[in-house]
Amino acid sequence: MKFLCFILFAYFAAGVATAAPLRIVTTFYPLQIAALNVVDHAPEVTVENLTPPVAGCLHDYQLTPADLARLARADVLIVNGAGLESFLDKARGVVAQAKIVEASTGIELLNGNPHVWVSPLLAARQVENIGAALARLDPDRAELYRRNAKAYAARLRALAVKMRVGLKDLPAHDIITFHEAFPYFVREFGFRVVAVVEREPGAEPSARELADTITLVKQKKVRALFVEPQYPARSTAVIARATGAKIAVLDPVVSGPVAPDAYLCIMEKNAAELQRVLK
DSSP states (O other): OHHHHHHHHHHHHHHHHTSOOEEEEESSHHHHHHHHHHTTTOTTEEEEESSOTTOOOOTTOOOOHHHHHHHHHOSEEEEOOTTTTGGGGGGHHHHTTSEEEETTTTOOOSTTOOOGGGSHHHHHHHHHHHHHHHHHHOGGGHHHHHHHHHHHHHHHHHHHHHHHHHHTTOSOOEEEESSSOOHHHHHHHTOEEEEESOSSTTOOOOHHHHHHHHHHHHHHTOOEEEEOTTSOOHHHHHHHHHHOOEEEEOOOSSSOOOSTTHHHHHHHHHHHHHHHHHO
């Protein structure tokens, strides 16, 4: 049996090795990590990320000449969709040259919010969408893409189960987040976002908004204010000083190390942080 498996693998690998090179560009970090898992061990397939690894969410991102060059080289462009990459509207002529894969296809949005990848279960669906699309666009490597996508999606779903078990019995479930990146995450794990500090990163709250949030924290006895590692936490610090609430980190996975297990590791840290401050 082992010999037969070796023969089949060798035959499959030989077929994939003859496939033409494929350049994949992803629009931002979580898609890059997803794509790296889907194309694992695919010969002559490269994954390049468009936006800088230190970039946060892409609401106000501006394309650079280097970005346009990356887009021009792409055979496949993987986007989140759901309105997140509006900055690509300015590069329609360049983008039109690539085959576009929309990772959020078929996912129902909450109030139009595009941050679906922050849910491990929805991240698994995005991985499956990417795998199916690449298999369709690149049939020579189709079986490898499907197998990789299935395996990584299973790991994401297992992570979701593990996190749900670890978080379900916490005594506190009301939280305040830095901005509106977590509706899918809190729905998945049973939390409630009672307020956000900044509706959009960089749009600091007014004095009245800060006062209202301070009042809300005191009324609801909110234990923790969650900041994001990609942004300064000045406004959150003001709220913490006025209320005594703890400041903790909740990472929306929009930057980090370029490694296949990075999303899983960041989510594990998120779970540990929630357990630390809400127990």
